[in-house]
């Protein structure tokens with residue numbers, strides 16, 4: 001179902017990006033990836049939870065052989081550093097020499113990707129790039145080269161198509177922004 005607005009918990013959200021526009025942008029990214037990784041048998045690493053829906057639709061549009069695995073990032077406070085560290089959980093594959101494409105639902109401040117990239121590079125992959133459904137250029141606080149963004153958005157909080165507000169809203173087919 002497509003609604004002009006939805007209420008989740010205490011907040012109201014209005015329709016922002018309709019499903020057909022999302023799927024069209026996913027198709028364009030998949031076409032670029034299929035071209036760039038032909039013959040390289042890339043390994044997609046999808047970051048749970050938010051990226052599951054994007055990962056699914058992106059994989060279906062890939063026209064070159066590729067693999068996918070799912071990782072989680074667990075936050076813990078490192079006593080020896082100031083900020084929070086997000087450790088990779090569930091990476092069972094040996095990624096040495098592999099072409100890695102991280103699948104994210106959103107790059108907002110960039111903290112998550114900035115923390116993840118060095119941890120992956122330490123494991124000796126042939127290459128690491130990022131495919132993200134959404135990016136908020138005005139919110140980005142790191143100098144990150146995100147090679148495969150599907151859509152750029154303004155600095156609004158969004159839900160739907162995998163993205164949640166306190167656990168709810170991931171099932172929505174369209175993307176909504178907070179009013």
Ligand SMILES: O=P(O)(O)OC[C@H]1O[C@H](OP(=O)(O)OP(=O)(O)O)[C@H](O)[C@@H]1O
Pocket residue numbers: 047048049050051104105106107108109110111112113164
């Ligand atoms: O660029 P940043 O400011 O770091 O924000 C982006 C991150 O925030 C969201 O994850 P979240 O921690 O909400 O977990 P979820 O995917 O399980 O919803 C999203 O999936 C990204 O991983």
Ligand SMILES: Nc1nc2[nH]cnc2c(=O)[nH]1
Pocket residue numbers: 106108109156157158159163164165
């Ligand atoms: N649901 C959701 N999660 C986020 N994580 C970082 N930015 C966002 C956002 O705009 N919406």
